[in-house]
Amino acid sequence: MASRLYALPEFYDIAFSWDLSEEIGFFKRSFKEHVPFPVRRILEPACGTGRFLRTLPADGFRITGYDINPTILRYAEDSLAAARCEGSVRTLLANMVSADIPGEFDAAFISINSIGHLHSDEDIVSHLKATGLSLREGGIYIVHLNFAHEGGLPAGDCWTMERDGVSVKTWWRILSEDMESRLSHQVGSFEVRRDGKVERFDDRHTLRLWLSSDLQDLVHRSGQFEIAAIYGEEFEELNDTEHLSGELGNVYVILQKLDVANLPIP
Ligand SMILES: C[S@@+](CC[C@H](N)C(=O)[O-])C[C@H]1O[C@@H](n2cnc3c(N)ncnc32)[C@H](O)[C@@H]1O
Known part of the structure; x- marks a missing residue:
């Protein structure tokens, strides 16, 4: 069930209005490090009120954001018009499960565990397939999510x-x-x-409650990506990518689009 707080985009946008520059700096470093061509065109599934859509054009990116919630999307569109960056941004009403977004993108990202709104394995695989099909080979999908806790639950x-x-x-x-x-x-x-x-x-x-074994399995089943790297909350690379737990906070999983046409036939 979607959060009722998404029906209040003007308050949601204030609640999450922290400075994005460190996160965007990390995205830019990841593009340089992992993508074998310059990244210009970006896709943001579940873009919400458009926090990133308003910010990324200043760095020269063209960005397409989509969301399933028309109230949130209208807020994003109004705020883009007010920020005068509609020229570099496109918004669409679409569902992550099946979003078949026209245009070939160099990279994509999904922030603050928004992918958690997909609960079933089938929906997640379908989303990864659809996103993979929108990306160029070698492009990356940065997925920001958190894993199940091993000890007690955090205080909040x-x-x-x-x-x-x-x-x-x-x-x-x-x-x-x-x-x-x-x-x-x-x-x-x-x-x-x-x-x-x-x-x-x-x-x-x-x-969705994520386990690292499920992540490996669902990425593999998508047939579109491999896990290139995983980074922690402070953008440090995590060496043990098999053993991930909620205690790490939200982590950044870098999925790299495979050269699907040249994969060996199983
Ligand atoms: C936690 S909010 C984050 C919004 C944005 N990514 C941000 O960082 O501010 C999650 C967003 O996911 C959207 N969402 C939930 N299920 C979706 C789906 N199946 N397809 C597309 N968007 C979805 C919600 O409408 C909401 O805007």
Whole structure:
């Protein structure tokens, strides 16, 4: 089930309005290190309110973002118009499961565990296939996700962001992780302060619970990618890519598009 907080894009956009420059710097280093040609055209599945769509054109990229939620997408389009970067950005209403996005992209990325909205193995494989088909051979798909915890669950996060006199305090916590169904049950809330009033919005949602063995298996089943590298929260390369757990926080998995036409016949 989608988060109810996605129905409040103006508050979502404030809650997640932290500076993206370090993350974008990491994307640019990954493009240089892993892609054998210059990266210009980027695809962002599940683009949300357009945080990255508004930022990446300043670095000369052309970017296409898509999302399944028309309310969020409309917010993204309005904010792109206000930021005057529509020329380098295209937005589409589409579902990650089947999104067949025209145009050959050099790279793609999906941020803050948005891929977790795909729960079943079949949906994930279908998404990886569709994304692979949109990419040039040698291009990369940077997938930002987190794995099941090995010890206890973390206490949860709480932070406050403010813009134009509107303050949004956000809480996020994992309630339970179910290894059998591979689902992570989570709660989130926004407390919004504006014009001297306080409103609170609460939500429960469910995301895919990732195990590193499932990641290896589903990437292999997609037939489109191989895992080129995995980086931690501080953008450091992780050496032990077989043994990944939630204690690492959100990690960046670099999937490289295979030369599908020249794969050996099994
Ligand atoms: C956590 S938000 C992140 C948005 C954006 N990536 C960001 O970093 O701000 C997850 C997004 O995934 C979108 N989403 C969920 N399921 C989807 C699907 N099946 N296809 C496309 N987008 C989806 C939601 O509408 C929401 O905008």
